[in-house]
Structures are given as structure tokens and as C-alpha cells.
Amino acid sequence: MGFFVAFGAAVATLLMLPSSFASAAPAAAAATGPAGSINCTTGCGSISIQYPFGIEPGCYHGPGFNLTCASRGHGPPELFLGDGTVQVLEISVEHSTVRINSTSVQLLYHDNNSSRTTSRTWGVGIPERGPYFLSESTNILEAIGCNIQGVQDGYSCRCSKGYEGNPYVPGGCQDECEHPEAHSCYGICQNFPGSFGCLCHDGTYGDPFTKGGCNKKFVIGLSVGLGVGGSTSLLLLALGGPFIMRKIKLRKVKKMRRKFFKENHGLLLQQLISRNTDIGHRMIITLRDIEKATDNFDRARIVGGGGHGVVFKGILDLQVVAIKKSKIVVQREINEFINEVAVLSQVNHRNVVKLLGCCLETKVPLLVYEFISNGTLYNHLHIEGPVSLSWDDRLRISMEVAKALSYLHSSASMPIFHRDVKSSNILLNDALTAKVSDFGASRYIPMDQTGVVTAVQGTFGYLDPMYYYTGRLTDKSDVFSFGVVLVELLTRKKPNDYQSVDGGSLVSHFISLLIEGKLVDIVDPQILEEEEDKEVQEVATLAALCTKLKGEDRPT
Template sequence: MIPYFTGLGIGLVASGSSIILLLVLAAPFIARKVKLNTANKFKRRLFKQNHGLLLQQLISQKTDFGERMIISLLDLEKATNNFDRTREAGGGGHGVLYKGILDLQVVAIKKSKIVVQREIDDFINEVAILSQINHQNVVKLIGCCLEREVPLLVYEFISNGTLDHHLHIEGPMSLSWDDRTRIALEVARALSYLHSAASMPIYHRDIKSSNILLDDNLTANVSDFGASRYIPIDKTGVTTAVQRTIGYLDPMYYYTGGLTDKSDVLSFGVLLVELLTRKKSCMYRSGGDGVGLISHLISLLAEGNLDELIDPQVTEEGDGEVQELAMLAAMCINLKGEERPTMREVEMKLENLRASISVAPDAAATRRYDRGQTGSVCMPTEGVVVEASRQYTMEEEILLSARYPR
């Protein structure tokens, strides 16, 4: 007969072994549950934080966003196969763009690479601005996910890449002259709407060819509103931290931080030069003198010798409208902001130019492009070379100072 205490000991050991075995078997499930609970708490905290920032921004702008536009992280993970690398559709230094399927719709999901307050602020700002914009030439915001440190933005998917990609492909042929002028008009319409037709004026601050998306029909869609700013109607300008894209930057904005609608006008003028020449302003230097693209174009325009710089395809396909567009670009890139046209005026001039392109061929023949022809957009050319020289100096100052922190 086994002594009582010996039996008790055996029972305790057996029970202890069973408990330990159960704990060992259950450990992974417990750990997974704890990890899941921790992750859910973290997501809820981020949602609360980002939702609060978004609500604060929306309330201050009196924007009706709607909870319907808030998308769960789980839905976006399903839409992108957990953000699989094969779903990447583009991106830059700050973030990655993913292509996904959400509710049977193809979408683009913008995900930041870095976690800093500025990125969070820019994403929240973009949501607030795009939620009140409804324009056929502005990329459409579908919703946002607030369950990550930097919110995810969900847009309609624009299938055909950027204007920058189409302009700067290798080979002699790029977008047709007709497409280039139409795209210019579409971008002008979008900016004119932002400046004067939105419920509160909006300045984009980062107009450039890589921020113009093209769909299958090559229709332009202005994108990337992270740097954009609302401007109260009773104010003509606001001082902000400078958003810099060298080559498109308004020198006056760079030095003063004073933001006006004319800063977007200058950036648009540089875009027109890019459409005319297929050259990037930030990279172009002419000959031994190292003259910048803008200065070179203005000098050639004053001399009536645009052929030297204009894309040969444009010279071949265009007509008198080539010089008209160059003159309009020169007006937009005037160093004096107050002398630049408004985007509404630019839009109207481009509409007139587009109308002249569509006239009958025999009528167009009487307006054949010729050196020294002034076109229908009036701009005095006296002193243009001096102005170009000053423009070049300021371009050099910006390029040099951009290498150092301000």
C-alpha cells in the first residue's frame, strides 16, 4: 500500500505536469491574443489621435467630410494583399503608392515611409482639402485610414502615370502638341477653380509635371495636396514655411515666405516651358555660360529665335500658337508677382489658344509659325533680356542656398 503522502506527492506532480503542459500548449495562443489586444489598443489610440487632428482641421475649415470616408486598416490590407510589394504602383522619397481593389473599385493607396509630425500634418491637411474639392481635373479622394501613425489616403486610381513620365521618355516623340495644350488648359482650369471657385481659396504650392497624373485618355488630374494651404478670403497672402521644388519655385516666395496665388502661377509658367521644350528647369544649363532654362527661353523669345530651344516635335506640329504659349509662359514667370496674370486669365488665354488650334487647316496656314511673330498674347518685350539676367541670378542663388539649411 502506497503511503498517503507519497500518493499525494505523485498526484501533485501529475497535476503540476498537466498544468505546465497546458501552459506550454496555450502559450502561443496567449501570446498571440496579448499581441492582438496590444495592436488593437495601439490602433484605437492612433485612430483617436488622428481622428481628432482631422476633425480639428475639418471643423476649422467648416468641411463636411463624413464618417463614410473613413476606411479600416483591415480593408486596405485585404485590398493590397497586406501591402505586398508586387502591388506597388509608384512613389518617391516620402512614401509608396499601392494599387488595390476596394469595393470592386481600383484605388491608389498612399502610404508614408517615415513617421514625423510634418508627414502626419500633411496627410491630414490633404484629406481636409480634397474632401471639399469636386473638379474633373483634380484627383478624387475616396477616403482615409486613421489606424496608422501616419494616415493612409485612398484615391481613385489614375492609370497612365505622370505628365513628367510622358514628357521625358526617351526618343524623339512624346505627347502631341494638341495633347500638350489640352493638358495645360486642364491644369489651368483646376488651379483657377482652386484659387477662385472653391469655398475657400486654396493654393497648391507644388505644381510640377510629376504631380500631374494622366488617365487612359491623357486627361490631366492635379494631385499631391499635402503642401497646399487654405487662404482666408479676407487675406491676400499668408506667410508659411517654404515648400521647395527647385526649378518651379517662386523666388519671391522663397525669400519672403509670403504665399499668394501668383506663386502657383509662376510654377504653372515653368510647367508651360517644360511642355514647350521637354526640358527640366532644375537640370537644364545652356552652353558654357550655364544659363538656366527660364532665362534662355526668355532671351530667345526676345530675339525671336525660339526654334533653338523648342522641342522639334512642337515646332513641327504647332503653328503660331507655339509663340503664343511661350509668351504666356513668359507672363507667368515674371519676377514681379503682381504683374503675373491670375489663373483665371491664364485659363481664358489657353481656351482662346485651343480654339485657334482647332480652326480649319487652310485658315491655320495663314498663321504659320515664324521667327519674330508676336502672336495674339500681348507682352512688351523691351527689357526682357535684363529681366532674364536677373531671373538667372535668382535661380542660381536659390540652387546654391538650397544646399544649406535655412
């Protein structure tokens, strides 16, 4: 059974002596022992040991306070009183109690027949002359019989009200406010007899017992007379608090949006597009309008995406739009990005997806395009089953893509190289009209430059090998990628994961069969049945020219 015992009279009497008594104790205890002592055990198992208790000689106050730490079997060490008979479960110096594990209890009783008082120990191994007695406040005993009366159990040593700590060592009782780890007051701690108070610092309000719980007070735009009571002020604060916090949050959001707009060179874009008043008023779109158009970027609105970001479908000014949200933009490319937006905003071709505007109020700018409803050329070509787009549609789509690239290279206000021409970047509307899209990797090239060295971008299988090896970007890099798309239209095979039996790419295998006169071995059987006047042979020859190794050998 677990019992609480208190330690009292003798101890209190000893510690009422001058403080020099403690300092004269043998030098053997740790920080929890008497002043000036060292090398005393401070714990056994999970139980902390403080002076006046101790294990080693010189580390405890006197008889009855010596302890033994020992292991029984393979378990953790256990703590015992004296020579190791009575197990100690808990020691509280602050409350002057020791909880023990004892199987029997024998109390002091009075023998009426012999007119004498018999003192018997209780709990085998407890010192008969103290310093322990049964704690009345922490144990519940049921006494049965006559002449039952209370017993005076001596005195215990406690810290005065308003102080806490170890009363058995000099300076052990300290102001509660001097130990913030004990009371967790993160404001101003005020000590009172028997307790303490905690208030927020001047100019702040909130919960001082929580870290960061005290916040700065904000001036409310109301004049409160001196005669108004504190309860009225609190009521006004309670009613106005949510409104004030909402205003503060909105102010922070607006500040962040202005910061991103500036970092994304929104002022530069405004200057560039101000030259064209027709587009100036509509090119820059607010984040609020974007969030409204996409239901705050609801994932149900996602219609596409890949390694560079996701595309949301939205409604902006009663028009269905596609909003591209990129994952990463390198800060040093922001200037180029803004210039490209300015250039693309002036692109107007029926076979190029129209850029409607951009939002610069986010960390990564958002692009808004016209929405093309019928998916990509890639999806239409690589469906399950033997029948895909007709040969007439494939031929027309290839011509529309060629016209779009020709426009970008030579008819736009400044030449634009796409850099990532592939079937998944060619969108189709309901009439299967081709729309070249995704200019995220595009570069505009000044008129006086025939080629620019850049970091290589593109998609494996469609990428110009000369551009890959040299980094020199020209219009012929787009021509190579267009030639790969022609091969894809002819064969319905995927350029980015095709491999011939001898390890060759789709383009190299296609050209080998063309030279050998064995196109039938790789061309889609559907178009061999639909073609007229050997059109497949002519388109195959053009594809071979477009994918020549040297750029100068390719057509425009």
C-alpha cells in the same frame, strides 16, 4: 604530451590547521591569494593563478607551489612549475589538478629482487617529494608487465557538496546560489547538497535560466477543480498558450492603433467631416482594410515614390486605388494635415485626383486616392525618341491643369494653394486627361488672408523665386510653377536639371530667346511641324507672363 597531475596529501594536511595559519602568511598576494595579501601576480598568458599557487615569495603556499612566468622567443609569456622546466598548461584549484606539458613519465615501482620500493620522479623538473602525483581520473595509462598494482597517491582538498570555489583559502568555498554569474539563474536559486535548483518567481512561468525567460501568468477563463492533477493543468496551458499569446498581441496592436489615431487627431477629423454625412462614413479607413488592399504593403505593389514616400496600388471596395505612404510627418503639422484632408475631401473636379480617404492608425497617416493608370506628364514628355505627346494633347493638358488650379484657388470652399505644381505631379488617365495630384505640400488659405508666410516647399526649377526669398505664399506662386510647366511642354526639356551655356536656367534662357525672336532654337521640333495659327508663339508669351519675377505682374 599533456598530463594531469594532482596535488594532495601535504596540502590537505596543512590546510586542516586553524584559519589563523592563512592570515599569518606574508602580505604579498592578490585577491586570489591568502587573506590580507597584496601585489601578487594573478595570471600568466591566458592562465589564471590562484592561491595556493604563486610567483612571488609569500604568494604561494609552500615548496612545489611556486611558479615561473617567462617568455620564449617572441610569443606570449608561458607558465612553468618551480624553476621553469615543466610547462603548465592549465590550473584547476577546484579540481586539485595541474595539466603539464611533459615528454616522459616515470612512476613509483616495486623491486621484487631487492625487496625494496624505489621512488623515482616523473617528468623532468617535478619535485621528487610532491606535492604532485599522477591523476588517475584524468589520465589514461597502459601498464605492461607483472606485479602491476595501484598506487595510493595521497589526498586532495575539495569544497563540500553544494559549494564551489577555492578550498585553499578561508571562506573560499561558497554557496553556488550566492554567485549568479556562475549558474545564470534569473529566478529563485535554491541550494542543494551537490547541486542547486532554479525556479521562476511566484506568479511567473517559463525558463528561469534565460534572462527575461520568466513571464507573468495569465488567468485562463476556465474553472479548474481542486481535484484536477497538475498534468491536466499543464496540458490546458500548452493548448491555450498560443491562443492567449495571439489575443495579447492583437490587444497590443489595437491599443497602438488607437494611440496613433488619437495622436493624428482622428477625433478632429471625425468632427470636421461629420458636417458632410455624404463623406463622413467613408473618409476614415482602417489599417486592416489598407493592409488587405495592398497584400500587407507588398513591395510588388509599389507604383511610384520619391523623397517623401512611396505609392502602392491596391483594391479597396472593388475599386483600384493609390495609397500614399509618407516617410516623415512633423508632429506640429498634424493639425494642418487633418484640416487639409477635410478640405480636400470636399474637392470635386474632373482634373484633380480625388482623395478617397485616409488611415490614421499608423505613425504617419496614409492617404488613399483614385488610381490614375497612365503615368505622369513628365514620363510622357521625356521618353526616348523624337516623338512625344502631340501638340493638341499638350495644349489640351495645359488648359486642364489651368482649370484645376483655378478651381483650387477660387472655387473650392476654401482657397487651396498647391505649392508643388510640376509635370511629375500631373497624372494622365487612359484618355490622356490631366489630373493634378500630390497635395502633400498644399496649404488652404483663409478667405481674409491674401498671403501666408510659410516654410518654403517645392521643387527646384519650378519654384517661385519670390516665394523662395520671402516665404510669402500666394496663388501667384502656383502660377509661376504652371508657367514653368508650359515651357516644359514647349521645349521637352527638364526644368530641374537644365543649364544654358551661360549658366542660366531653362526659364531665363527661354525668355531670352523669345525676346530675341529665336524660339526655334529651343522649341521642340515636333510641335513646330504640328502647330496651327502661331499657337506656339501665344503659349510662349503666356509662359513668359506667368514666370514674371514679381507676383503681381503674373496673370491669375
